[in-house]
Amino acid sequence: MKNYETEEAWRYHNGTKHPNGFLMDMLHRHRPASRPYPYKRYKDCPKVALLPDKSPGKVSALDAISCRKCNTEDIVPDMALLSKLLYFSGGITRSIAFPPPLGRVEFRAASCTGALYHIEMYVVCSGLAGLEDGVYHYDPRDDTLDVLRTGNYLGVLDEATAHGPATSRFPAAIIYTDIFSRNSVKYQAREYRHAFWDCGTILSNSLAVACAHDIPHRLIMGFDDSAVNGLVGVDGKKEASIAMLALGSTQSAPPAPPPLGRTPGSEQAEYAMVSEAILEMHESSSLQSHEVAGWRRQYLPDGQEPSGPTSMGKEQASAESIESVILRRGSTRRFAHEPISLGQMSAVLGRSTCGFDADYGSGTISDVYVIANAVEGLESGSYFYGKNSHTLEELQKGDLRDASGHLGLDQSLPYDASATVFFLTDLGKLLALYGNRGYRVAQIDASVAAGRMYLAAYALGIGATGLTFYDDDVTAFFEPHSRGKSVMFMLALGKKSKA
Template sequence: MSTNALEYHERTKHSPKSVRSGGRGLNFENKPTPYKEYVDRPSVAMADRIRPPQQPALSAIAEPTSDGRLESAGASRDGTEPTKPDLEALTTLYYYAAGITKTIERGGRPIPFRAAATTGALYHVDLYAVCTDLEGLAAGVYHFDPRTLSLDVVREGEYRDVLARATNHEGVADAPLSIVATSTWWRNAWKYGDRTFRHAFWDSGTTLANLLSVAHALEYRAEIVTGFADEPVADLIGVDPAREAPLEIVPIDAGDGLSSSDGAHGVDPIDPETAPLSPNEREFPLIYDAWAAGTVADGDDAKSWRSGRSADETAPVGTREPGDGERVPLEPVGHETASSRPLHRTIRRRGSCREYDREPISFRKLSTVLDRAVRGVPMDVPRGGPLGDSADGDGTDGGKPSLSFVDPYLIVNGVSGLESGSYRYHPEAGELELLQEGEFRREASHLALDQRLGGDAAACIYFLADLEAVIDAFGDRGYRVAQLEAAVTAGRLYLGTYAYLELGGTGLTFYDDVVADFFAPRSEGQTPMFLYTIGRPAP
């Protein structure tokens, strides 16, 4: 029996009762490897150097559009013609999105950590490149291996037309390079079971937040395409969606587009042999059912899906109108006085805070992180509606709201210059709306699965969605988009946080319905998608 998105979400909610009764031991002898290892595919080395993005992290995350050339389309910031992607650029994109950026000794053994935060550090998200001939790399389909910083050759030749037909999206057809993100279910389900379908979008979202920021810092056009025919893309990269499924496509840059001689062929099926992930790989049918419920058959259907089913195709879906609570304007600093920590150093520094000091953080720093990170995600599903200026006067994406599927709510317990309490954040106005005044450390800890980190954090930032409205407008596939918008925004919050040396942050899990009740009545009909916490790390 198939499971739709709403049923899946309800069945995978956390509650105090389910967490107490649902614990299961982990078999570490059966823990899956966090890498995909091909047995029968050749590999090619990536560039022997990377191009560290020097743009300040707080500037790189603030780009809400697909065009990384902020000042004028088609020209770089210094007026020169931008370079097209090459092997060095691809190496840079991969390294700062999903590469191994640090190794920490724990229990006497080295533990490698990657560029983006993922649930349980299980790293179930893989990246594939589909490209034309690039400088240093022949046209083909390639899998990124972060262990060796190399590319596994999945297919040789021009296959961009397959993605173009599967998406019916101009940006994909024009791009010399597109990156496909996937999730290998078992690598996450070993610990988290059926919740892995949620985590697929949490973890691909934080990964793509890095990828977009790096692409824009390198002045490449980049956006996330969520509407595509799933099976043809899976066939192209040689994966079985029951085990590993495509989630998103990110076209990088724009070229002259595909000509009639560029590919235009069918795809022969391939079944590359890979090493076992663990001795006994388990299947979780609910994950696959949730994925299958939102699949799209072909490019025409994908194009139709993007417009949604609402009367106003560009209006936010299920977000709540502002209320009459007291408004507190943010106090972000301008780009000239904000932290200038480069994006590459910020990504290498980023971690997931394991303990907070309750020493307050400044309202100005919180304001700056919120202002830069919550400006909108460049995706293929439309954003639209009235837009005010951002708090620092730069504006965001002209005529479009910052978020289309989720609303940000905050619990503030340790921010100097801001009263403790619960708030709704209105990004277009650059204001916080007070919902309830008071200290809520005990409640914040309880909401976050009774984890101390939630109560010790200076602020907890929740993203809530009206899933019934989203799915009514975009079908079961809309569930993916709501989760993804929250996760990419949270990924940008990570980068904005770690641009400041004295700040730290981490994502946490939560009791779904308890969170919705806490923010009621404003949150009536909404459910949490993601929780990000920010504070001062304990020494």
């Protein structure tokens, strides 16, 4: 049971800490000219056009991300909805021509470290009106599906998820894979964290669009890795499945799947060498089919809540649709020193930390810490946010801009921002429960909440950006409250500078 030899996860996590992680090569320099081509190309593969409807829908982004009215009835999504889901999760939303050697970069619906776009999406489905049963790869270049297999292969996922009652009966699933080298070319061994950060931001869009269209959905992190990899035709070493989103609901159990032949070949040029540290961490957190049922359980956060809490006041409202917010989203490149309001902060924190259905529990297990640099109605200082009571506990008073900037790798973005938000997790507790697979859970769970935070910020007319951080300095900064917790994600919020 390699999964429960959790020194592997600790070795990876401690070895990839900024500034001196022992698994990273400090002399390495990234050259923009060596940016890998960010699209997967199949050879001789039939295609199906998607034609996603990009017009704004009726559900506001704030309602969609907080998923307060989620459907659990039997619903099978159709081709039109699938098209929309894929586009608003990983489609191209804008492009910018940079001077050489970088050239034109096509930006996607969700944020991604270094804009390296290493997460691919596959669909496994049956009974969707307008689409033949099969296994497909999403190609965002022209919004098409590469047809990898035809036939009903949901039985493979049923088996790979150990026939879980709540996981086995879905008519469609999106499988998210990571092409490790596309991102490790810049971020080296820390890439395996980015796999979940960048998958999590995509997932937050997928969850929101599914919710806006009343489609039942469930994030599945526990599955037989090699069975899912085999189904979508990836080797698990250069490209590997890391998360699955079950979509829709049906009473009928899937039939026995057709035999698994080969999937069409893709161009291997996009795959380069992958660091041993990534491969080891992935391997040690992989599950076999007999382990999956025993692995799946419900994490019960300890419900730590603020003492002497400060009320967050009334949330600012926004009616802007989830679709138009996703189309407008982009990471803020420069923040003004102007304040945001407590109502904006309240809506951002409250909406993005609502639970969602996952096979490890009901979402947002990380603890949320905040540095308020300029929030009107809130004294500058550091805070712990209580997700259940929706209140803040003041930890330290005063102007903490220097600390905010330092913790975000001494960049000006976290220094200038109105607030910085940190997701911290009790990794020891999570790993004891879920083994090394718990490392994947810890990272993805925080990243989904952070992805929702991006969307909430844009819905409220403010800006946001993900950030990387000095791991131990963040934990030390919030001590003693944060003692024993590890940082999973950092995000800055604020008004965009017009300069």
